[in-house]
Amino acid sequence: MHLGLLFVTLLTADPNAQGFAEYKKGNYAKAAPLFEKALKADRKNVWAWLNRARTLALLAKGKEPDEYCDYPKNWVLLALDALEHAAELDKPKLLAKLKEEDPGTAALQARPEVRAWLAAVTYDGDAAKLLAANPDWHSTEEPGAVPRSLTLDPKSWKASGNQVTLTEGGKSVKYELKVQGWYFDEGKRHFSTLQLDGPTVWQLGALAADCD
Numbered sequence: 001m002h003l004g005l006l007f008v009t010l011l012t013a014d015p016n017a018q019g020f021a022e023y024k025k026g027n028y029a030k031a032a033p034l035f036e037k038a039l040k041a042d043r044k045n046v047w048a049w050l051n052r053a054r055t056l057a058l059l060a061k062g063k064e065p066d067e068y069c070d071y072p073k074n075w076v077l078l079a080l081d082a083l084e085h086a087a088e089l090d091k092p093k094l095l096a097k098l099k100e101e102d103p104g105t106a107a108l109q110a111r112p113e114v115r116a117w118l119a120a121v122t123y124d125g126d127a128a129k130l131l132a133a134n135p136d137w138h139s140t141e142e143p144g145a146v147p148r149s150l151t152l153d154p155k156s157w158k159a160s161g162n163q164v165t166l167t168e169g170g171k172s173v174k175y176e177l178k179v180q181g182w183y184f185d186e187g188k189r190h191f192s193t194l195q196l197d198g199p200t201v202w203q204l205g206a207l208a209a210d211c212d
Helices: 003-013 015-024 028-041 046-059 075-097 103-109 112-121 127-133
Strands: 136-139 148-151 157-160 163-168 171-184 189-197 201-204
Touching: 015 028, 015 046, 028 046, 046 075, 046 103, 075 103, 075 112, 075 189, 103 112, 112 189, 112 201, 127 157, 127 163, 127 171
Parallel strands: none
Antiparallel strands: 136 148, 136 201, 157 163, 163 171, 171 189, 189 201
16 A cells, blocks of 8 residues: 555544644634544543643633533633543643643643643642742632632741641641542533642632632
8 A cells, every 4th residue: 555545544544633634724623523533432542632622722712711600611621621631641741742832732821720730730749839839729618608819928838748837817727738629510520620728728720700
């Protein structure tokens, strides 16, 4: 078989490769269903998950979701779920790929939710380094309650490993920094978040929406 014909045959047989060919041309609407087809054929395809996340961001043009709390239709959360799948399959390869220049990757990393997710999946157990780089946290522990925000002053905390002590009302309060799964769409989808677990549970990042 001629090498050119062999390449075309292999490309046709691989919907992820077909999708990526359309993606590189900027045909994101054509690429998206091909990535979905690839995932139906193989849920362990790291690159199809990454390509799904990139394409979701580009089709949405990186804009705020119309209905943020309509979780199944929130492109940001769906992209985070796709990235989480890719990370669970091969985190080193995924993180290396996310460092490469790509319009979809740029659109993803422009979102604070994605940057918070990256902080979670790359957390190395050094709470001091993490808190110094990420001072903004929020809490919505009770459905319908007014959300609270917390910006950590460098003088208001100290950390050793995962253990964190915050100064609250003149008192020292113990917390533990943890990577937790955040589930949505009736528990069908998820992604990693960072939480300060103590008398209050603080989640990394600015509050995007107060969803019950």
